Structures are given as C-alpha cells and as structure tokens.
Amino acid sequence: MDIRFEKSLKLKEKIKDENKLGFGTYFTDYMFLMDYDEKNGWNDPRIVxxxxxxxxxxxxxxxxxxxxxxxxxxxxNDGKVYLFRADENFKRMNESNDRLCIPPVDEEFMMEALKKLIDIERDWVPDSKEASLYIRPFIIATEPKLGVHPSDSYLLMIILSPSGPYYKDGLAPMKIYVEDKYVRAVKGGIGTAKAGGNYAASLKSQIEAEENGYFQVLWIDGVDRKYVEEVGSMNIFFVTDDGIITPELNGSILSGITRKSIIELLKAEGQKVVEKKIAIDEIMDLHKKGKLLEVFGTGTAAVVSPVGELFYNGEKVVINNGEIGKVSQHLYDELTDIQWARKKGPEGWQIEV
Amino acid sequence: MDIRFEKSLKLKEKIKDENKLGFGTYFTDYMFLMDYDEKNGWNDPRIVxxxxxxxxxxxxxxxxxxxxxxxxxxxxNDGKVYLFRADENFKRMNESNDRLCIPPVDEEFMMEALKKLIDIERDWVPDSKEASLYIRPFIIATEPKLGVHPSDSYLLMIILSPSGPYYKDGLAPMKIYVEDKYVRAVKGGIGTAKAGGNYAASLKSQIEAEENGYFQVLWIDGVDRKYVEEVGSMNIFFVTDDGIITPELNGSILSGITRKSIIELLKAEGQKVVEKKIAIDEIMDLHKKGKLLEVFGTGTAAVVSPVGELFYNGEKVVINNGEIGKVSQHLYDELTDIQWARKKGPEGWQIEV
Structure with a gap:
C-alpha cells in the first residue's frame, strides 16, 4: 500500500529546553492514520x-x-535516529488485537509506515541525554452502533511525543506500594493485552498509592492474592543471592519488550535468570534473610528503574539501603547504550531510520 | 446550571417501520453534552x-x-412518555465514576438534563409494542496526555437511539454457553462498574459462543472458577423447586437495575428470592434432580429473557423443555406493564416526562 502524505501548512515550534518536555504532553507536526472496514480491510494509510x-x-x-x-x-545519537526492537511492538500489537477481536495488521507494513513517519519527523527526536521521541501506535473501534459486539470498522493511529528523561535528576530508586486490595487483571481476562481496560482498572490503586507517598504499585495476582505480577507501568525483577528472578508470563502479566531484552542480556552475560511464580511472602522472606540484594522494574518509559522500598501489609522493606544497586545500574547503562546506539546491540535490536 | 439549547436546522426523517429499528443503530436529532475541567467542574451543559x-x-x-x-x-404509552427508575442509573453512574476516578455528577441535575432532552425528543420515542427509546449516557476522559493517570478533563454525553423490540418474534428462550476459559472480571477489579474494559474483555468469548450457536455466555468467577456470575448483558436467576436464587453482588458482578427490580417485585409478591453464591455444579445438580424449573436473565435491553439451554463442560442442559416458563413470562409481563405504565408500579419507578 502506498502511504499518502499531506503536507502541513505550518510547522510547530520545537521545545528548546528538552528537560521541560515531560512525558506524552507535546506532539509533533504529523501523525499516521489508517482505516479498517470489512470490505477494504486496512486501507488509506496516510501521514497528515x-x-x-x-x-x-x-x-x-x-x-x-x-x-x-x-x-x-x-x-x-550523533544525528542518526534509531528504533529499538519495533518489530516486537507490532507483533505484540497483533497479540492484543487477537484478544480484543480487532483485525490483525501487517507487521512489516506497520514497520515501513513507522519508519516513514519517523523519517519525516526526525528533527523532532530530542538529542539531549536520555530524552527521546515516544511513539504511540493505537487502534480504536469506530463502528457507530451500541450493541456489544466487535466493531466492523477501526482507526489506527501513530502519534509522536518528544519526551524528556524519565528521571530529571538522574536514575533514582522508587518507592513501591504492594497492592493487596485492588486487582489489575486475572488469568482468562485481558491482562496480557495492551488494552485500555487494564489501565482504567489501575487508576484508583495508583492514586491511593501516590497519596501514601508511593510512586507506583506492585500488583498481586487476583486468584490466590499472593503471587507478584507487575508494577504499574513495568515488569519487575528481584536480584537475590542465588540469581535474578522475575514473575513468569502467566496469562495475566504484560509481556514487556524491555523485560524480554533484559532477560536476554542477562543470559548472554551468563547470569542466572529464572522466570517463575514468585509469592510476595518469598520476597519478604528473602529480605529478612538478607538475600534480597536489589529490586528493579523494566519498561519502555523508565528502561530499568531501581526500587528502593517496598511497602506490603503494614511492613516497609528498604532495599539495598534505598540506593541504586550495581545490577540495576549496569543493566540501565547497558540497555540505554544499546537503545541510543552508543554500543552495538544484539542482531536486529537497533533499527536505523 | 442552565442548559443551553442549540436548535437543529434540519431534522431527520424518522424510521417508519419500528420493527426495523434494531438496537443502537439510529440516533435522534439532539444530544446532551457537558464538559468537566478542574477549574470549572462540570460545566456548559447543552443540548445540541x-x-x-x-x-x-x-x-x-x-x-x-x-x-x-x-x-x-x-x-x-397513550402518547405519554415515561422513564423507568432513571435515578438508579445516575446513582450507579456515580459508583462507576468513583471506581474509575472520574469526578461525580450531580444526580438530580442529570435527571433534569435527561428529562429536558427526552422532552425535546419525545416524538422519537417509538409507540409500537415493545419498541422504546434507548438512552445512553456516557463519559470519556479527554485530557490530551499520555501518562497513565486520571484525566483532568472529561466529556459527558447522552445520546438517544430509537430501538425495536428485543425479540422480533416475541419472547423466546435463548441458548447460553457457560464460559469456562475466559474471565470477565474479578473481585478487586472493575467488574461492578459499567466501564468499557469489562465489555472489551467479553468480546472474544461472545464471538466463540456465537460460532457454536449460542446467544450469549454465562460468566463463571475468575478466582475459584466455579461460581456463576452474570450473562453477557444480563444478570441471571434460577427458579428452583425451593424458590428463586440469583448470584449475590460479590464485588465483580454488575448491579443490574432490572435485577434489583425483579427481586423487589418477587418479594412484594411474597415469593422466596435468595441472593447467594451459586456454584455451576449446584445448578447442574438441581437440573439432574429435576429441581431446576426455569432460568432467566434480566437486563435493560431484554427485560426478562428466558434461558432454554445451558451448555457447560460438554453437557447440554435443556431447561423447561426449551420453552418459556411461567415465572419468566409472568415477570416479563409484570415489569414491561410497569415500564410502559400500563399498570401502576411501586413508588418512584415510573417517571413521566
């Protein structure tokens, strides 16, 4: 399919101080759109x-x-623009589509469309340290009908938001509230999909955690109410005296691309990483025995985010004296070096536009 | 607050054959809108x-x-227009708002706004048997920002859709598939709220049930995977030889207004109605012993909807020979008589516009 291009008559002024960009607040001059209807399938891809x-x-x-x-x-980096494992995002998009009964997209075409859009907007990619261009592809059902049924028409969009560093003052450990009242998702539900409903379900818990001085929540499973699942916008890893552990993809956890990359990096380094069911009590117990060395989250926004404190069931657990651990710092440096192409990464991870 | 009115320059032609209306497909000439922002709260209510x-x-x-x-x-009915327990809808709207971190609405004002809108659109209320004007109030978050956080601005709308009878050929028993793979919602989640995410989670299951010849699914709880929750767009009741039972509101079931009305009607008639945890195995067992007399769903769309067959775990259970039961028919007649004001209902149920 040809992607049609409609030129903007007036371009916006770019934000000079990239530290003031924040996250997801400013948008670039162009966006990508594509329609779906039953007769034509995905059609009329356009950058407007x-x-x-x-x-x-x-x-x-x-x-x-x-x-x-x-x-x-x-x-x-050095005037060149890179995407990081974008193919994985379109693969996951189709997994989400499948769960939500949305017709699949052509992953290769989506990659082509994204590259074309980024190419047009390359001046919008920030070049100050740790600032980047956040990319948000999304699909909404558009059929104008109130019966509960999968829509017969959709709109796919990609919008771009130049965003500042996640940590304005450099990498810093976050305080996490272990959520034991609200549940994000459950096996059999849509927890593995990047679907709006999962995030809507998280808002109240997030607000209550913030009111108590916590940055995000750590979700516990909805069935047994004892197994660790994921943090608000991240997957979670625990560094123990016997290797690194992270919750296995159990049917209610989001399959993070940063999570996957971190596991692959660790394995390539010969480190022990185990994906398994992890009870929150096991974590509390490891801590009591002095065997919980570090905790960190992984996600697109923060990359690798050290956890300095966990609050669970009335108990405060301070991790690594509330400081950034060696493993967290190393993984953060390693992955950001690859993302910004300051270092060569594994085959296919760095996609130059 | 004054509700401003913007007159339409051209009114639509109404659908002559009300049997062809279907559900949620046609919309009237006007809609109600209201904005929310942090400074002004809910503001600028308007009918446009x-x-x-x-x-x-x-x-x-x-x-x-x-x-x-x-x-x-x-x-x-007879040229007059009635709403049915609309105050309950705005009360529930605020319960949903609370769970989704959306600011509450003034329930009395919403009632006034709805009455004004319906008054303007009274000619759109169908007057053929069992056709009605479906009313859809809804709220969407509008803050233009990608951080996961409750929005600081919202749009509330009410749209109206003249809709035909739910059963074109009269009341008919439906076939229901008992869903044992997918889960709609779980305690601690947003199942009790009328929120988009719950319906998104239901689509795949609904499609698979339809492909197998079933009309809707009966959800089982996500924790123990054994307790009956609700049907796709309805709550569910079982008529046994020892009274009528329905799942209790357990924190993951939607609190249906038709459900509540049916319970109140039954109690007023002196019938035994028990809200409790009901295992699907208990239902299968009642059936085997010949003690399951009728099953019916309740909801705004279908009012009271007899179930003629349940399919669970490879087993087909035919209920009341696949025919409409006496209790179902009686409740359907009773409640529709009240809704259409052919009969006087309990205090406050019938609201004349």
Missing part, C-alpha cells in the same frame, strides 16, 4: 498534519473499551 | 444537534479506557 479527529458519539471504542495501544521510542 | 465530536488523538479515554456508561430506556 497532527490534529483533532472526528468521531461519532456512538463509536464502539468510546463505549466498550475496544481499544489497544503500543509504546516505544526513537532515539537520536 | 446530534453529530460527530472532535477529540484530540492523545485524549486519555482513547488510550487508557477511562470511560463509563449507563443504559436505560424511555417508553411511550
């Missing part, structure tokens, strides 16, 4: 000036949560 | 010509499922 969309009030996506999204970044 | 809305691509509601809705109907 960024702006409001028109939608019918009865569009299914506004009522029944039939929406999915992805999140990734473009990085600039 | 029905049409597309403009939304920013980064609006949170499109990404993180921060949306809720309600569903109710207006009924016409």
């Amino acid at each position: 000036p960024y702006g409001n969309i028109e939608i019918q009030p009865s569009a299914m996506g506004l009522h029944y949560g039939q929406t999915i999204f992805e999140g990734l970044k473009a990085y600039k | 010509p029905y049409g597309n809305i403009e939304i920013q691509p980064s609006a949170m509601g499109l990404h993180y499922g921060q949306t809720i809705f309600e569903g109710l109907k207006a009924y016409k």
Whole structure:
C-alpha cells in the first residue's frame, strides 16, 4: 500500500529546553492514520498534519473499551535516529488485537509506515541525554452502533511525543506500594493485552498509592492474592543471592519488550535468570534473610528503574539501603547504550531510520 | 446550571417501520453534552444537534479506557412518555465514576438534563409494542496526555437511539454457553462498574459462543472458577423447586437495575428470592434432580429473557423443555406493564416526562 502524505501548512515550534518536555504532553507536526472496514480491510494509510479527529458519539471504542495501544521510542545519537526492537511492538500489537477481536495488521507494513513517519519527523527526536521521541501506535473501534459486539470498522493511529528523561535528576530508586486490595487483571481476562481496560482498572490503586507517598504499585495476582505480577507501568525483577528472578508470563502479566531484552542480556552475560511464580511472602522472606540484594522494574518509559522500598501489609522493606544497586545500574547503562546506539546491540535490536 | 439549547436546522426523517429499528443503530436529532475541567467542574451543559465530536488523538479515554456508561430506556404509552427508575442509573453512574476516578455528577441535575432532552425528543420515542427509546449516557476522559493517570478533563454525553423490540418474534428462550476459559472480571477489579474494559474483555468469548450457536455466555468467577456470575448483558436467576436464587453482588458482578427490580417485585409478591453464591455444579445438580424449573436473565435491553439451554463442560442442559416458563413470562409481563405504565408500579419507578 502506498502511504499518502499531506503536507502541513505550518510547522510547530520545537521545545528548546528538552528537560521541560515531560512525558506524552507535546506532539509533533504529523501523525499516521489508517482505516479498517470489512470490505477494504486496512486501507488509506496516510501521514497528515497532527490534529483533532472526528468521531461519532456512538463509536464502539468510546463505549466498550475496544481499544489497544503500543509504546516505544526513537532515539537520536550523533544525528542518526534509531528504533529499538519495533518489530516486537507490532507483533505484540497483533497479540492484543487477537484478544480484543480487532483485525490483525501487517507487521512489516506497520514497520515501513513507522519508519516513514519517523523519517519525516526526525528533527523532532530530542538529542539531549536520555530524552527521546515516544511513539504511540493505537487502534480504536469506530463502528457507530451500541450493541456489544466487535466493531466492523477501526482507526489506527501513530502519534509522536518528544519526551524528556524519565528521571530529571538522574536514575533514582522508587518507592513501591504492594497492592493487596485492588486487582489489575486475572488469568482468562485481558491482562496480557495492551488494552485500555487494564489501565482504567489501575487508576484508583495508583492514586491511593501516590497519596501514601508511593510512586507506583506492585500488583498481586487476583486468584490466590499472593503471587507478584507487575508494577504499574513495568515488569519487575528481584536480584537475590542465588540469581535474578522475575514473575513468569502467566496469562495475566504484560509481556514487556524491555523485560524480554533484559532477560536476554542477562543470559548472554551468563547470569542466572529464572522466570517463575514468585509469592510476595518469598520476597519478604528473602529480605529478612538478607538475600534480597536489589529490586528493579523494566519498561519502555523508565528502561530499568531501581526500587528502593517496598511497602506490603503494614511492613516497609528498604532495599539495598534505598540506593541504586550495581545490577540495576549496569543493566540501565547497558540497555540505554544499546537503545541510543552508543554500543552495538544484539542482531536486529537497533533499527536505523 | 442552565442548559443551553442549540436548535437543529434540519431534522431527520424518522424510521417508519419500528420493527426495523434494531438496537443502537439510529440516533435522534439532539444530544446532551457537558464538559468537566478542574477549574470549572462540570460545566456548559447543552443540548445540541446530534453529530460527530472532535477529540484530540492523545485524549486519555482513547488510550487508557477511562470511560463509563449507563443504559436505560424511555417508553411511550397513550402518547405519554415515561422513564423507568432513571435515578438508579445516575446513582450507579456515580459508583462507576468513583471506581474509575472520574469526578461525580450531580444526580438530580442529570435527571433534569435527561428529562429536558427526552422532552425535546419525545416524538422519537417509538409507540409500537415493545419498541422504546434507548438512552445512553456516557463519559470519556479527554485530557490530551499520555501518562497513565486520571484525566483532568472529561466529556459527558447522552445520546438517544430509537430501538425495536428485543425479540422480533416475541419472547423466546435463548441458548447460553457457560464460559469456562475466559474471565470477565474479578473481585478487586472493575467488574461492578459499567466501564468499557469489562465489555472489551467479553468480546472474544461472545464471538466463540456465537460460532457454536449460542446467544450469549454465562460468566463463571475468575478466582475459584466455579461460581456463576452474570450473562453477557444480563444478570441471571434460577427458579428452583425451593424458590428463586440469583448470584449475590460479590464485588465483580454488575448491579443490574432490572435485577434489583425483579427481586423487589418477587418479594412484594411474597415469593422466596435468595441472593447467594451459586456454584455451576449446584445448578447442574438441581437440573439432574429435576429441581431446576426455569432460568432467566434480566437486563435493560431484554427485560426478562428466558434461558432454554445451558451448555457447560460438554453437557447440554435443556431447561423447561426449551420453552418459556411461567415465572419468566409472568415477570416479563409484570415489569414491561410497569415500564410502559400500563399498570401502576411501586413508588418512584415510573417517571413521566
């Protein structure tokens, strides 16, 4: 399919101080759109000036949560622009699509479309340290009908947001509240999909954690209410005296691409990494025995994010004296070096635009 | 607050054959809108010509499922128009709002707004038998920002859809597939809220049931995977030789207004109704012993909907010879008589517009 291009008559002024970008607040000059209907399939791919969309009030996506999204970044180094494992994002997009009954996209075409969009917007990719261009592909159901049923039409969009460093003052350990009241997702549900409903379910817990001085929550499984699942916007890893452990993909956890990359990096380094069921009590116990050395989260936004404190069931657990651990720092440095192409990464991870 | 009114320059032609209306497909000439921002709270309530809305691509509601809705109907009888327990809908709207971190609405004002809208659109309320005007209030998060956080702005809308009878050929028993693979919602999640994410989670199961010749699914709880929860768009009741039983509101079931009304009607008639945990095995066992007399669903769309067959774990259970049971028929007649004001209902149920 040809991607049509509609030139903007007036380009926006770029934000000079990239430290003030924040996250997901500013958007670039262009966006990518593509429609789906039953007769034509995915059609009319186009790059057009960024702006409001028109939608019918009865569009299914506004009522029944039939929406999915992805999140990734473009990085600039020495004037060149790179994507990081973007193929994995479109693969996961199709997994989310499948769970939400949204027709699949052509992953190779999506990669082509994304590259074309990024190429046009390459001046928008920040070049100050740890700032990047956040990329948000998403799909919403647009059929104007109120019966609960998969939509027969969709809109796919990619919007771009130049974003500042996740940690304004450099990498810093975060305090995490272990959530034992609310549940994010459960096996048999849509927890493995990057679907709006999972995030909607997280808001109240997130707010309550913030009110108590915590940065994010660590979700516990909804069935046994004892196994660790994931952090608000990250997967989680525990560094123990006997290797690194992380919750296995159990059917309710999001399969993070940063998670996968960290596991692969660790294995390539010959480190012991085990994906398994992890009870929160096991973590508390490891800590008591002095065997919990570090905890860190992984995600597109923060890359690798050290955890300095866990609060669970009335108990505060300070990890590594609230300082950044060696493993966390090493993995952060290693992965960001690869993402910004300051170092050669494994085959296929770095995609130059 | 004054509700401003913007007159439409051209009214639509109404659908002559009300049997062809279907559900949620046609919309009336006007819609109600109201905005929320942190400074002004809910503001600028207005009734304007029905049409597309403009939304920013980064609006949170499109990404993180921060949306809720309600569903109710207006009924016409002898030229007069009635709402049925609409106050309960706005009460539940605020319960959904609370769970999804959406600011509460003024329930009395919402009732006033709805009455004003229905009054303007009274000619759109169908007057053929069992056709009605479906009312869809809903709220979407509109803050144009990609961080996962409750939005600081919202749009509330009410749209109206003249809808035909649920059963074109009269009340008919439906076949229900007992879902043992997918899970709709779990305690601690958002199952009790009328939020998009719950419906998104139901689509795949619904499609698979339809492919197997079933009308809807009966959800089983996500924790023990044995207790009956609700049907796709309905709550469920079982008529046994020892009274009527229905799943208790356990924190993952939607609190249906039709459910509540049926329980109240049955109690007023002196019938035995018990809300309790009900294992699917208990139902299968009652059937084997000949003690399961009828099964029916309750919801705004179908009112009371007899179940003629349950399929669970490879076993087909035919209920009441696949025919409409006496209790189901009686409750259907009773409740529709009240909704259409052919009969006087309990205090406050019938609201004349």
